[in-house]
Amino acid sequence: MTSSRLRRRKLSEPTIARLPVYQRIVEEWIGQERSRIDSAQLGELAGVTATTVRRDLAGLGTLGTRGAGYDVAILHTCIGEALGHDQHCDVVVIGMGNLGRALVNSSSFLTRGARLVGLYDADPLVVGTVIDGHLVRAIDEPMIAASVAVICVPASAAQAVADRCVGAGIHALLNFAPQVLAVPLGTAVHDVDLSIELQVLLYHLHNGTGPLGGGLLHALARADAPAHRTPPAETPWH
Amino acid sequence: MTSSRLRRRKLSEPTIARLPVYQRIVEEWIGQERSRIDSAQLGELAGVTATTVRRDLAGLGTLGTRGAGYDVAILHTCIGEALGHDQHCDVVVIGMGNLGRALVNSSSFLTRGARLVGLYDADPLVVGTVIDGHLVRAIDEPMIAASVAVICVPASAAQAVADRCVGAGIHALLNFAPQVLAVPLGTAVHDVDLSIELQVLLYHLHNGTGPLGGGLLHALARADAPAHRTPPAETPWH
DNA sequence: GGATGTGAAGTAGTTCACAGCC
DNA sequence: GGCTGTGAACTACTTCACATCC
Numbered sequence: 001m002t003s004s005r006l007r008r009r010k011l012s013e014p015t016i017a018r019l020p021v022y023q024r025i026v027e028e029w030i031g032q033e034r035s036r037i038d039s040a041q042l043g044e045l046a047g048v049t050a051t052t053v054r055r056d057l058a059g060l061g062t063l064g065t066r067g068a069g070y071d072v073a074i075l076h077t078c079i080g081e082a083l084g085h086d087q088h089c090d091v092v093v094i095g096m097g098n099l100g101r102a103l104v105n106s107s108s109f110l111t112r113g114a115r116l117v118g119l120y121d122a123d124p125l126v127v128g129t130v131i132d133g134h135l136v137r138a139i140d141e142p143m144i145a146a147s148v149a150v151i152c153v154p155a156s157a158a159q160a161v162a163d164r165c166v167g168a169g170i171h172a173l174l175n176f177a178p179q180v181l182a183v184p185l186g187t188a189v190h191d192v193d194l195s196i197e198l199q200v201l202l203y204h205l206h207n208g209t210g211p212l213g214g215g216l217l218h219a220l221a222r223a224d225a226p227a228h229r230t231p232p233a234e235t236p237w238h
Numbered sequence: 239m240t241s242s243r244l245r246r247r248k249l250s251e252p253t254i255a256r257l258p259v260y261q262r263i264v265e266e267w268i269g270q271e272r273s274r275i276d277s278a279q280l281g282e283l284a285g286v287t288a289t290t291v292r293r294d295l296a297g298l299g300t301l302g303t304r305g306a307g308y309d310v311a312i313l314h315t316c317i318g319e320a321l322g323h324d325q326h327c328d329v330v331v332i333g334m335g336n337l338g339r340a341l342v343n344s345s346s347f348l349t350r351g352a353r354l355v356g357l358y359d360a361d362p363l364v365v366g367t368v369i370d371g372h373l374v375r376a377i378d379e380p381m382i383a384a385s386v387a388v389i390c391v392p393a394s395a396a397q398a399v400a401d402r403c404v405g406a407g408i409h410a411l412l413n414f415a416p417q418v419l420a421v422p423l424g425t426a427v428h429d430v431d432l433s434i435e436l437q438v439l440l441y442h443l444h445n446g447t448g449p450l451g452g453g454l455l456h457a458l459a460r461a462d463a464p465a466h467r468t469p470p471a472e473t474p475w476h
Numbered sequence: 477g478g479a480t481g482t483g484a485a486g487t488a489g490t491t492c493a494c495a496g497c498c
Numbered sequence: 499g500g501c502t503g504t505g506a507a508c509t510a511c512t513t514c515a516c517a518t519c520c
Binding site: 011013016017019020021024025028045047082083084087089091097098099101102103105106107108109110112113114147148150172174178180188190191192193194195196197198199200201202203204205206207 | 320329340386441
Binding site: 276277278292293296305 | 477478479480481
């Protein structure tokens with residue numbers, strides 16, 4: 001099908017992390033029935049340079065049209081293919097506290113290539129309830145087959161949960177618990193700490209000069225709000 | 239205070255993002271009453287090489303003892319100083335849905351350098367309730383003075399909330415809404431997209447080669463990794 | 477001996493600048 | 499004209515290797 005223009009090159013890690021950002025912007029534009037976008041626009045919205053956008057997208061294949069930018073439908077298809085959105089991975093979420101609920105209820109988290117197949121919790125009051133159409137099972141029930149487990153339990157329970165996942169043949173863990181997990185070789189653990197971004201922001205506040213934004217994911221100031229425009233000269237922080 | 243050994247060099251962005259990870263590990267060790275750690279141990283727990291640990295820590299000053307590693311108390315003090323934990327920034331959290339509650343209830347998010355000064359929500363049923371000791375105010379009340387706003391509202395409300403924050407003089411936004419925010423120059427927006435981590439994991443699953451191993455932190459530079467204060471008493475790290 | 481701290485080398489990522497095509 | 503795609507230059511970060519100090 002669409003793959004004629006696709007190039008299957010190895011993508012760099014930063015590029016992979018930016019693709020979902022581009023995808024989200026492209027979906028916004030599709031929702032607004034805008035049909036084309038150029039690298040400068042996409043870069044501004046994503047908070048990266050136009051060159052970076054072009055370099056990233058060129059890694060997927062020849063998606064653009066010289067002189068005319070990118071067709072958003074083509075972008076959507078090709079980024080989706082690169083991220084594996086045409087396939088589906090089975091995902092279980094373990095721990096239905098506030099964070100687990102937030103992820104399951106989120107419109108953006110478990111869409112696009114991920115299929116939720118099971119929810120688990122330890123609390124007897126929660127087990128048996130239905131969240132977003134999914135029955136919550138007891139943590140000590142046999143675990144459903146899945147490719148990825150999302151761990152949202154308290155730190156003190158995280159290692160035991162990880163052990164159960166590995167025992168159930170799940171070799172990719174997305175760990176939201178602030179806890180070092182010991183897993184056998186061959187199991188991937190991806191840790192997410194929600195406090196890191198705040199810590200980095202605080203560091204830059206205290207030290208005056210952050211690069212405006214400074215992360216991989218930041219929306220740079222948009223030029224269409226000239227009323228508040230501050231000169232880039234001195235201490236734009238605080 | 240202890241600053242004699244401190245060096246106030248500009249730290250690289252990846253280093254800044256790793257410091258909270260080191261800090262959390264150090265706090266675990268302090269909780270276990272272990273007094274020294276070496277770069278190899280710290281690196282293994284953090285998921286980075288020993289050399290990277292030494293390079294990062296050397297950027298803070300001469301913290302170690304050749305032949306004997308690092309004193310965890312000194313590490314804790316100096317990393318804390320580098321991250322600005324001795325000062326505090328006032329933070330408001332806007333949007334008390336599951337995600338906002340998860341952040342406020344988290345033991346690791348609003349500690350260390352951040353002081354929660356206000357909660358806001360749009361839902362009349364939530365306004366007036368108390369969450370973790372803090373009264374929830376209506377989103378249209380005048381906003382309390384703060385340095386940082388954490389935005390946890392739905393995407394459709396995020397821009398309006400950002401505008402209110404800017405109007406209230408808040409120039410650092412941590413945005414959890416999957417929405418591009420337009421802000422005037424001089425305001426920093428840090429976007430955190432929880433779905434990105436899962437997307438990256440899925441990409442690696444589909445493409446065979448993912449980074450694997452048991453460390454806390456893998457090579458990804460941003461929006462990644464942990465930091466946290468362990469509960470008192472024992473922590474089962476195997 | 478043993479582990480830090482660091483110049484030097486290597487690698488990865490970004491930005492420049494422009495050729496190529498619409 | 500405008501904008502993409504990409505070699506070349508540049509910058510940033512990591513890793514190597516070892517001198518240095520306890």
